[in-house]
Amino acid sequence: GTGLPSSDIPLKLQSSRVLSNLRDKSSDLEKYIYLRGIAESNEDLYFATLVNNVEEVMPIVYTPTVGQACQKFSQIYTAPLSPSRSSGLFVNLADLGSVAAVLDTYPSKDVKCIVVTDGERILGLGDQGANGMGIPIGKLALYCACAGIDPKTVLPIVVDVGTNNEDNLKDEHYIGLRRKRERGEKYDQLIDELVEAVKEKYGESCLIQFEDFGNSNAFRILEKYQETSCCFNDDIQGTASVVLAGIIASKGITGVDLKDHRFLFLGAGEAGVGIANLIAYAISDETGCSVDEARKQIHLVDSKGLVSEARVKSGEKLAHHKLPYTHPICTDAPTSTLLDCVNTLNPTALIGVSAIPNTFTQEVVEQMANNHANPLIFALSNPTSKAECTAEQAYNWSGGRCVFASGSPFAKVELSKENIQTTWGTKNAPFRHRSNVRIPGQGNNAYVFPGIGLGVIASGATRVSDKDMLIAARTLAKECKSSDLCNGSVYPPLSSIRDVSLKIATAVAENAYEEGTATVDRPKNLQSYIQSTMYHPTGGK
Ligand SMILES: O=C([O-])CC(=O)C(=O)O
Numbered sequence: 001g002t003g004l005p006s007s008d009i010p011l012k013l014q015s016s017r018v019l020s021n022l023r024d025k026s027s028d029l030e031k032y033i034y035l036r037g038i039a040e041s042n043e044d045l046y047f048a049t050l051v052n053n054v055e056e057v058m059p060i061v062y063t064p065t066v067g068q069a070c071q072k073f074s075q076i077y078t079a080p081l082s083p084s085r086s087s088g089l090f091v092n093l094a095d096l097g098s099v100a101a102v103l104d105t106y107p108s109k110d111v112k113c114i115v116v117t118d119g120e121r122i123l124g125l126g127d128q129g130a131n132g133m134g135i136p137i138g139k140l141a142l143y144c145a146c147a148g149i150d151p152k153t154v155l156p157i158v159v160d161v162g163t164n165n166e167d168n169l170k171d172e173h174y175i176g177l178r179r180k181r182e183r184g185e186k187y188d189q190l191i192d193e194l195v196e197a198v199k200e201k202y203g204e205s206c207l208i209q210f211e212d213f214g215n216s217n218a219f220r221i222l223e224k225y226q227e228t229s230c231c232f233n234d235d236i237q238g239t240a241s242v243v244l245a246g247i248i249a250s251k252g253i254t255g256v257d258l259k260d261h262r263f264l265f266l267g268a269g270e271a272g273v274g275i276a277n278l279i280a281y282a283i284s285d286e287t288g289c290s291v292d293e294a295r296k297q298i299h300l301v302d303s304k305g306l307v308s309e310a311r312v313k314s315g316e317k318l319a320h321h322k323l324p325y326t327h328p329i330c331t332d333a334p335t336s337t338l339l340d341c342v343n344t345l346n347p348t349a350l351i352g353v354s355a356i357p358n359t360f361t362q363e364v365v366e367q368m369a370n371n372h373a374n375p376l377i378f379a380l381s382n383p384t385s386k387a388e389c390t391a392e393q394a395y396n397w398s399g400g401r402c403v404f405a406s407g408s409p410f411a412k413v414e415l416s417k418e419n420i421q422t423t424w425g426t427k428n429a430p431f432r433h434r435s436n437v438r439i440p441g442q443g444n445n446a447y448v449f450p451g452i453g454l455g456v457i458a459s460g461a462t463r464v465s466d467k468d469m470l471i472a473a474r475t476l477a478k479e480c481k482s483s484d485l486c487n488g489s490v491y492p493p494l495s496s497i498r499d500v501s502l503k504i505a506t507a508v509a510e511n512a513y514e515e516g517t518a519t520v521d522r523p524k525n526l527q528s529y530i531q532s533t534m535y536h537p538t539g540g541k
């Protein structure tokens with residue numbers, strides 16, 4: 001005998017047992033902890049549960065609950081005796097000079113996909129130090145569940161260079177280095193050694209996803225490695241791709257083309273500048289104008305107000321990544337608050353990437369709805385507690401007319417009949433919306449990074465480009481159907497994510513063959529080949 005119970009319970013039935021246990025838990029964090037335990041003991045069961053119930057389980061293993069899990073990570077950590085697939089790998093400052101040896105401690109040798117963070121900007125929650133490990137683990141779970149990347153080939157990494165989070169430093173349970181963040185040369189050396197060791201050990205086409213670094217490192221690291229290594233930054237590029245997709249798809253509701261929008265961003269960090277850059281690239285690609293010309297219809301607001309030429313002229317030293325958006329504006333136009341900026345600049349789309357809740361106030365949303373029949377209101381900051389406004393607020397304050405998307409999931413909203421205005425859609429829009437129900441789309445990079453990864457891995461691509469992000473956005477936008485638009489969503493349902501990922505992967509792989517970065521011979525039928533590489537949880541049967 002095997003020593004195991006005699007009844008052979010099919011994976012499907014085991015998974016329904018997990019789901020009912022999950023529903024019995026009294027908090028999301030408890031659900032998270034329960035699922036981590038299953039991931040550690042039975043990987044196929046964990047993925048079967050996630051794959052077959054994405055809409056219900058994803059918010060537990062990923063955003064928003066993963067944010068809470070990171071905040072409590074040291075508390076819930078059950079120290080394994082050695083690094084494991086489900087608990088990830090910690091590379092810390094003392095490993096400088098021997099990073100390759102640390103990679104050797106990881107059980108999987110055939111690694112194809114890495115998510116790495118230094119924990120400085122975990123979602124909109126700021127510096128979580130080594131506790132940020134929840135993020136690479138969660139992102140990689142989505143690679144496997146949403147795009148069928150083989151769990152045996154993924155590697156979650158935290159580069160631990162200290163933390164400036166005082167609560168962590170004081171917490172006796174804190175698992176990370178108990179020191180302030182390294183900001184000097186050693187930081188760069190550690191990242192460099194890691195990237196080189198990865199290439200050496202796993203090959204030039206092992207994908208590295210940089211995740212949740214602080215602004216001061218994220219842009220630098222991306223610029224340094226994107227031309228020479230197979231990598232991308234999810235917060236700058238992945239977020240941009242998913243948001244661009246939502247904007248393109250929103251035309252089905254608003255009748256407004258991407259090129260005819262005026263964009264106002266609250267937040268000028270990785271997400272803000274990443275989205276703005278990709279929008280400008282997309283407009284330039286469509287119309288033939290220069291990227292700089294396209295940038296003129298995009299304005300950013302940061303913690304000090306509107307990013308503008310006047311601020312540069314007054315001697316302020318703006319971060320490098322904001323400089324392309326320092327447009328000249330009439331100096332007596334009021335721009336000191338977001339509402340002022342809405343009035344002065346008359347944007348058609350308001351994009352929240354500020355990590356500050358309640359910043360899309362009733363006045364701001366009402367003004368957007370006064371100015372435009374169907375303004376775009378995207379409250380993208382994560383987790384839910386950081387969203388600029390809620391779905392309910394955006395719909396109610398705009399008479400149900402705005403196109404809303406958020407980074408974290410919001411439930412469907414039923415508007416009261418007296419609060420709904422019927423001017424949904426314009427004469428250019430293909431249909432009119434009459435119902436009082438809105439199902440907000442989740443404009444989260446989870447729609448694109450798994451598919452991009454699958455395409456890169458299947459083709460053996462050695463680079464990831466901005467063009468890949470544009471291609472992924474256009475592919476995703478096509479997957480948003482009139483059945484989604486008529487509920488107000490500019491994204492397809494999450495339940496179709498594996499199919500969406502396969503289509504994104506095929507388009508991204510196609511681009512790798514065109515750009516000459518693919519290293520796997522081109523199969524005759526690319527899509528069916530990629531599909532044949534996808535992992536399905538089968539319980540070993
Ligand atoms: O993790 C997410 O839900 C999206 C993301 O990358 C972030 O907010 O940093």
Ligand SMILES: [Mg+2]
Nearest residue numbers: 123211212235
């Ligand atoms: Mg992130």
